[in-house]
Amino acid sequence: MVAGVYGLGLTILLASSLTPxxxxxxxxxxxxxxxxxxxxxxxxxxxxxxxxxxxxxxSTVWYYLGGGINSNIATIALNLTLMLYAAFALISVFLISxxxxxxK
Numbered sequence: 001m002v003a004g005v006y007g008l009g010l011t012i013l014l015a016s017s018l019t020p021x022x023x024x025x026x027x028x029x030x031x032x033x034x035x036x037x038x039x040x041x042x043x044x045x046x047x048x049x050x051x052x053x054x055x056x057x058x059s060t061v062w063y064y065l066g067g068g069i070n071s072n073i074a075t076i077a078l079n080l081t082l083m084l085y086a087a088f089a090l091i092s093v094f095l096i097s098x099x100x101x102x103x104k
Contacts, residue, residue: 003053003085003092004029014060024052035096040103043096050093057086 007025011018028049034042061082064075 002032003088004032006081006085007053007056021056024049024056028053038103043100043103046096047093050089053089054086057082057089
C-alpha cells in the first residue's frame with residue numbers, strides 16, 4: 001500500500017503524462033489494502049504486479065544513473081528510495097509466497 005502511494009507521488013512529480021504508471025500505482029495501493037484484509041485475489045494480483053513494480057524502480061534508477069553519479073542530494077535520495085522500493089517489493093513477494101495458505 002505504501003509502495004503504491006510512493007509510486008503515485010513519484011509519477012506525479014517525474015512523469016505526469018504516463019497514464020499506465022498511474023494505473024499501476026493505484027492498483028498497487030488497492031492491492032496493498034486488500035492484502036491487509038487477507039484477500040487471496042489481492043495476493044494473486046500482488047504477485048502479478050511485482051515484476052512491473054520492480055521494472056519501474058530499476059528502470060528509473062538506471063535512467064538517473066545513466067548520466068553518471070550525481071552529487072546532488074535530491075537525486076541521491078531519489079535513487080536510494082527507489083532501491084528500497086525494489087528491495088521491499090522483493091521482500092513482499094517472498095512474504096506473500098510463504099503465507100499463501102493464510103489468505104481467504
